Amino acid sequence: MGEQEIISLRIAKLERLRARGLDPYPARSPLGPRRRKRKSLNQIMTHAAARIPEGTGELVARGLRGRAITYRAAGRVRLIRDQGGAIFFDIGDSTDKMQLYLRKDWPNLRVVSPTAIVAKKEAALDLFRTTVDLGDIIEATGNVFRTRRGELTLRVSQFTVLAKALRAPPEKWHGLQDVELRYRQRYLDLIANPQVRDTFLTRSRVITAVRHFLDSHGFLEVETPVLQPAAGGAAARPFVTYHNALDRQLYLRIALELYLKRLVIGGYDRVYEIGRIFRNEGVSAKYNPEFTMLESYQAYADYTDVMDMVEEMISTVAREALDGNTVTHDDTKIDFAPPWPRITLRDAIKQHSGVDFEQHPEVESMREAVASCGVAVDEKWGRGKLIDELLSDKVEPNLIQPTFLLDYPVELSPLAKRKPDNPRLVERFELFIASREVGNAYSELNDPQEQRERMLQQARLLAAGDEEVELADEEFLTALEYGMPPCGGLGIGIDRLVMALTGQPSIREVILFPHLREREQR
RNA sequence: GGGCCGCUAGCUCAAUUGGCAGAGCAGCUGACUCUUAAUCAGCCGGUUCCGGGUUCGAGUCCCGGGCGGCCCCCCA
Incomplete structure (x- = not known):
């Protein structure tokens, strides 16, 4: 039977409802006394289960004075088992599913319209049979009992x-x-696949828990422009758009950083933003052109303070948003309980590739060293990019459990402060979970002269053909010149974090x- | 952007060497008053992703295109 035929048949059933005076899309339910509030299926099941011990089939859930409790349940019809004189069917909502039971000889059975009772008993069963399909949203009232098999069931x-x-x-x-249909028609995915519903429920809980953590640690949530005259704060190609009245080109933001730092300069000592950012790059299992970023900035903190906070925050979020501390990815268990290993980038790269980048201060020798361990290199790449390649090729695949890598080469980090004891490195760490970078943080560079010099250095790299650079932002440099307190900054890819916390590979x-x-x- | 793989009924999937395009679910008709992926009997349902080509004959082979998946590239 073709799709159009199915739709026609369902429209015919809809007309049948109308012909009997039943509105197939009422604004509000005609059922039951208004004072009796509708509960979620899970609430109903839990409430009734407490009142009908298992093994006591046929007994209905009763209240304090021994009166049978009338429940009111609504949801989407998921399964119908028609037995002639009785019909069992399942409905589901976002919390649970529940079995409902229609029986021909049940004395009180009624189908109700907004104005009247339309059908009773036997006629009600026929009306159900000839008008209700899988997928319809229905509501029913009745007592709850256990079947012989022990299933809690609403006797309609x-x-x-x-x-x-x-x-x-x-x-x-x-x-x-069908993966394509799952994404294009996500509502069907959510209807049909409960584990998908769970994943997005967890996502929501993760974001709530992150907010709660930061709020309770004295951070102020703020909002900064999505449309920006220059897209700064990260090295990525932006989306370009156009403002008619201002007659100028604008960019969708690629990071939150430069505006949040302006707020730290303005005197908010702890700020954060959770927001969508946009990068005009490829699409794959790890990348979506728009994604959700958390960035936080804490005055008078350095990157070790931020590391402590991240460890506490993510393990807290894991406890609050999941059932426990661990999540299974493929066959590997990931444990979010602190403390997490802290390894310098230099040691990690040495360990996994044998290359000590401190021994290769010049681009040429670095390139040779990288090439010698089997990584394809590009003539245009700078020393920073070469080190980054070693990291993603040789180190990342081994970072399954939550791990901090710290102290990055200055070439890779134009907005981070140098280490006092080694000016070739900056005070920066990245957090890896399940072989993916989840977070990035540093002691923020607050010396406006050095910041200007580093941004100009980036511009020179751009001129040399390296497209992954950050451009100088004069407005930001001016702000820095007014003085920014020492500050620990953090960025966490919320989507990546949710992947880590739910075990999702894409x-x-x-x-x-x-x-x-x-x-x-077509 | 490149390579490999996939696309068949509303959904999930079959179809031998190129030989009448099938099943289960859903739907329709009927039976059935504790079923639960209910069961039983019967019936309906197709632009085989699109466009060309080869062939007596194409879901199947060839060419071009679309969309998706995986792996590269880019990026976080």
Whole structure:
């Protein structure tokens, strides 16, 4: 049976409802006394379960004075098992699923319209059979009992349709498997695949927990411009857009950093922002062109303070948003309980590739060393980029458990402060979980003259053909000249963090509507 | 942007060497008053992603295109 036929049949059922005076899309439920509040299916199941011990089938849940409790349940019809004289069907909401039971000889059975009772008993069963389909949103009231098999079941006394579905939901057993359909029609994915619903529930909890942590540590949540005259704070290609009234080109932000630092200069000692940023780059399992970034800045802190905070924050978030401290990725268990290893970048690279980048202060010898351990190199790459390649090729794959790498070469970090005892390195760390970079932080550079010089150095790299550079931002440099307190800054990719906390291998599994190509019109 | 793989009924999947395009679920009709992926009987449902080509004959082979997945590239 074709799609159009199915829709036509469902429209016919909808008309049948209308012909009987039942609105298939009522503004509010006609069922039950208003004072009886509708509860989630999970609340109903929990409430009733406490009142009907297992092994006491047939007994209904009763209240204090021994009166049977009338429950009110709503949800999407997921499964119908029609036995002729009785119909069992399952409904589901975001919290749970529940079995409902219609029985021909049940004395109180009614189908209810906004103005009247439309059908009773036997007629009610027929009306259900000829008008209700899988996927419809319905509501029912009734007592709850346990079947012989022990399943909590609502014995329907009143019933109504709240929203008729014109299309059939995905297959009841296999769900929706087609990855493309799952992303393009995420609502079907959420209807059919409960583990997907769980993942996004966890995502929401993670963000709530992060906010809660920062709020309770004295951080102020702020909002900074998404549309910016210059996209700074990171090395990435921006999206370009245009403002008509101002007659000028604007960029979608690629980082939060430069505006948040202005606020630290302005006197807010602890600020953070959780917001969408946009990078005009490729799309893959690790990259989506828009993603959610957390950045925080704490005056009078350095990168070791930030490291302590990150460790405490993420392990706290894991405890609050998950059931425990561990998550399984593939077959590997990841444990978020602190403390996490702290290794210098130099040691990590030495350990995994044998190259000590401190022994190669010049680009040429660094390039040779990198090439000699089997990494493809590009003539245009600077020393920083070469070290970065070693990191992602040789080190990252081994960083499964939460691990901090610290002290990066200055070439890679134009906004970070140099280490006092080694000016070739900066006070910076990155956090890796499940072989992916999740966070990045440093003691912020607050010397305006050096900042200017470092930005100019980046511009020279650009001229030399390296496209991954940060451009000088005069407005920001002016702000720095007014004096910024020493400051520890942090960036965490929220999507990556959620991947780490849910064991998802693809960023598309933690973004509700990932970007896909448009499909051709047919 | 490059390489490999995939796309068949609303959904999940079959189809031998190139030989009548199938099953399960969903749907429709009927039976069935504790079922639970209910069961039983019957029926309907196809632009095999799109466009060319080869062939007596193409889901299958060839060419071009679309979309997706994986791996590179870029990026976090």
